[in-house]
Amino acid sequence: MKRADGRALDQLRELKITKGIFEYAPGSVLFEIGKTKVLCAVTLAEGVPPFLRGKGTGWLTAEYALLPAATVTRSPRESSSFKRNGRSIEISRILGRALRSVVDLSRFGENTIMVDCDVLQADGGTRCAAVCGAQSALNLAVQYWLDVKFIEQSIIKNQVAAVSTGAFDGTAILDLNAFEDNNIDSDFNFILTDHDEIVEIQGTAELGTVSWQQFDEMRALAQKGIQELCSFIKERTL
Numbered sequence: 001m002k003r004a005d006g007r008a009l010d011q012l013r014e015l016k017i018t019k020g021i022f023e024y025a026p027g028s029v030l031f032e033i034g035k036t037k038v039l040c041a042v043t044l045a046e047g048v049p050p051f052l053r054g055k056g057t058g059w060l061t062a063e064y065a066l067l068p069a070a071t072v073t074r075s076p077r078e079s080s081s082f083k084r085n086g087r088s089i090e091i092s093r094i095l096g097r098a099l100r101s102v103v104d105l106s107r108f109g110e111n112t113i114m115v116d117c118d119v120l121q122a123d124g125g126t127r128c129a130a131v132c133g134a135q136s137a138l139n140l141a142v143q144y145w146l147d148v149k150f151i152e153q154s155i156i157k158n159q160v161a162a163v164s165t166g167a168f169d170g171t172a173i174l175d176l177n178a179f180e181d182n183n184i185d186s187d188f189n190f191i192l193t194d195h196d197e198i199v200e201i202q203g204t205a206e207l208g209t210v211s212w213q214q215f216d217e218m219r220a221l222a223q224k225g226i227q228e229l230c231s232f233i234k235e236r237t238l
Contacts, residue, residue, distance in 0.1 A: 001171045004179055005034075010221055012163070012175045012228055017136055017236045027141030029237070031133030034177055035123035040133035042141035045112045058108030062095035062115035064088050064130055070122045091127045094200065098131050098191050099138060101199045102158040108151065113138070124164070124178040128189055131162035132229055139237035159194040161229035165218035167210065172217035174225050186210045190222035194230035 001009065013034030022028040027042040048059045065088055068074050078084050095115060103113070115138070117130040138156065145151045164176045166184040173180065176187060188203030203210070203218075 001169065001173070003173065005177065007175075009171065009173050010224060012225055013177065015229070015232050017133075017233070019136075019140060019237070025137075025141070026144040027137040027139065029133055029136045029140070030120075031129055031136055033125060033129050033132070033175070035121060036125055036129045036177075037120040038126065038129045038133045039116075039118045039120055040130065040137040041116045042134070042137045043114045043116070044141075044145075045114055046110075048110045048112055053110070056106075056110065058105040058111045058113065060096060060100050060103055060105060060113040060115065062092050062099065062117065062134065064091040064095055064117045064119075064127070066119045066122060066126070070119045091130065094127060094191070095130055095134055098160050098162065098199050099134055102135075102156060102160045102193060103138070104155045104157055107153065107155050113141075122178065124176050124181045128162035128164050128191075131160065131191060132233060135160050136233050136237045139233070143238075158197070159230045159234060160191060160199055161194070161226045161233065162189060162191040163222050163225040163229060164189050165221050165225075167214045167218065170214070172214060172221055174221040186214070188215075188218050188222070190219070190226065192223065192226045194227070194234070196223060196227075 016032040018030040021030050022041050025041040025043050029040050031038050052059055066075050115134045119126045142154055142156055165174055166176050166187040168184050185207045186205040190201055191199040
């Protein structure tokens with residue numbers, strides 16, 4: 001099978017991290033994978049949700065949004081429609097779960113880490129790019145908190161990353177762009193740690209069923225891709 005952009009079946013799109021996008025955020029990046037671009041920032045708020053008050057532990061929460069001009073057809077701002085988009089809510093929860101899985105909040109006091117991810121440009125894999133960008137921004141924020149003596153040791157236990165896979169005409173491929181995502185037989189999103197541990201797997205058949213052999217092929221591609229993503233993130237933010 002030949003991919004439209006010329007990549008090998010197991011090849012990620014070009015990766016880029018630009019650090020320090022927001023001056024006032026302890027950690028911020030512009031994370032790019034191919035033509036998909038996501039702004040990610042990590043900030044701190046005092047206090048925790050009611051169910052954690054008095055327990056001496058912290059919390060992490062996330063928000064995801066697709067900016068109006070991120071896609072070919074303009075998306076309305078959620079603030080203008082006075083309601084949150086269901087997809088934005090879903091991905092926000094995914095981001096929160098992904099980052100909480102690799103952070104030791106028991107060493108952070110009763111404070112809340114706020115993760116904001118805004119998609120500047122979407123060309124497939126925006127939720128996966130948001131996870132990777134959020135981890136990158138969190139690495140920078142934790143280093144800042146260490147430097148200013150807000151924390152005594154890193155609260156990051158592992159690195160987490162996410163990547164999409166799919167099956168097209170029975171062939172498994174890694175890191176779908178928008179064209180592939182719109183024409184794929186099945187697609188899966190894998191969120192794994194750099195220790196090859198599972199955080200979350202989402203997937204569905206679009207045009208037919210998925211065999212276990214196809215799933216195993218996509219899983220193997222995802223494991224390879226996430227190791228490459230984690231290495232890239234660590235090299236540039238740790």
